[in-house]
Amino acid sequence: MARVQEAVNSSGWQMIFENDEHPCFVRAFRDGDSVRMLVYIWRLTRGGPTGVRPEGEFRIQITSVNPPLRTGRGFTTLLLGWHEDLEVFAGFDVSRRPERWGASPSVQVREDTLRLATTNGFGFYRRATGTGELAVAFAPGSFMDYATNQARFHEFAEHPDEVRVLNHLTREDDDIDRERHVDLDRIGSHGRRQVVRTVNERRGHENFRARVLSAYRRHCAMCALQLDLVVAAHIVPVEEHGTNETTNGLALCYLHHEAYDRGFVIADHECHIRVNEIALERLRRIQRNSKEQEFLQNLRPDLFLPERQEDYPSAHYLRRGMELRGWPTHAA
Numbered sequence: 001m002a003r004v005q006e007a008v009n010s011s012g013w014q015m016i017f018e019n020d021e022h023p024c025f026v027r028a029f030r031d032g033d034s035v036r037m038l039v040y041i042w043r044l045t046r047g048g049p050t051g052v053r054p055e056g057e058f059r060i061q062i063t064s065v066n067p068p069l070r071t072g073r074g075f076t077t078l079l080l081g082w083h084e085d086l087e088v089f090a091g092f093d094v095s096r097r098p099e100r101w102g103a104s105p106s107v108q109v110r111e112d113t114l115r116l117a118t119t120n121g122f123g124f125y126r127r128a129t130g131t132g133e134l135a136v137a138f139a140p141g142s143f144m145d146y147a148t149n150q151a152r153f154h155e156f157a158e159h160p161d162e163v164r165v166l167n168h169l170t171r172e173d174d175d176i177d178r179e180r181h182v183d184l185d186r187i188g189s190h191g192r193r194q195v196v197r198t199v200n201e202r203r204g205h206e207n208f209r210a211r212v213l214s215a216y217r218r219h220c221a222m223c224a225l226q227l228d229l230v231v232a233a234h235i236v237p238v239e240e241h242g243t244n245e246t247t248n249g250l251a252l253c254y255l256h257h258e259a260y261d262r263g264f265v266i267a268d269h270e271c272h273i274r275v276n277e278i279a280l281e282r283l284r285r286i287q288r289n290s291k292e293q294e295f296l297q298n299l300r301p302d303l304f305l306p307e308r309q310e311d312y313p314s315a316h317y318l319r320r321g322m323e324l325r326g327w328p329t330h331a332a
């Protein structure tokens with residue numbers, strides 16, 4: 001459940017627990033929105049003995065809860081698996097769980113589907129046999145996208161042609177920087193078209209995040225801190241038509257991300273790190289500069305750079321990034 005809370009937060013929502021049992025009622029908030037959810041969650045484990053289960057299949061075993069799964073008005077029931085190493089969830093169709101079940105029923109997802117979610121935000125697996133159920137793998141940042149649309153996601157199971165559109169959106173290839181073109185006319189309902197749009201947007205976002213964090217090996221480019229306190233920042237923000245290229249990204253710890261976006265510290269086009277002396281002087285005057293020396297000492301003189309040169313931040317974007325954050329670039 002701690003993973004659920006982290007995921008809800010990384011989706012940009014706040015969350016509170018209503019009880020500490022399993023299944024757990026939680027409530028997520030964002031702006032004026034509030035969503036109540038009942039979460040069933042188990043670890044994803046490899047299915048059965050080798051040779052019996054298909055290779056590369058993971059499953060959750062529904063144990064220690066009595067059937068049927070609780071559903072009702074005013075809350076959304078989620079049936080989830082969590083893969084600790086890959087750090088992704090799998091969501092299964094609650095409406096397909098029977099009223100009664102045997103000793104420990106299980107539901108499956110494929111490993112390659114989980115891997116797609118780590119780099120694209122989502123991955124989909126529709127079993128060709130049996131009931132044709134759709135399993136949805138998703139990254140923590142996609143948690144609320146899934147939670148608020150889960151019935152629509154699982155509806156795709158009834159439309160195998162449309163699942164192909166989802167798979168097209170999340171397949172792996174080198175064309176990672178652009179949104180993919182999708183023929184929305186091929187999608188039969190408004191709700192499912194909305195899901196396709198969401199998946200396409202998440203893909204660009206998650207893919208950027210995965211590439212940037214991996215290029216910097218999860219170090220902050222300004223202080224080299226790791227500790228999983230590092231995010232992927234855009235040099236030229238998306239709102240300013242910044243792209244999702246790795247060269248428009250910097251891995252930054254929370255402190256330096258905020259400081260960078262406010263223009264308090266900046267990296268110039270030659271990757272030198274510079275501190276806004278005017279802002280610093282103002283803080284000294286009003287005596288709000290405690291720990292200033294520690295802050296300055298923790299900053300590297302130059303950016304910590306990725307291993308591969310093609311991942312280096314582009315000089316052009318760094319200049320534009322300075323301009324947008326109120327720095328003069330002519331003297332740089």
Ligand SMILES: [Zn+2]
Nearest residue numbers: 220223253256
């Ligand atoms: Zn840092």
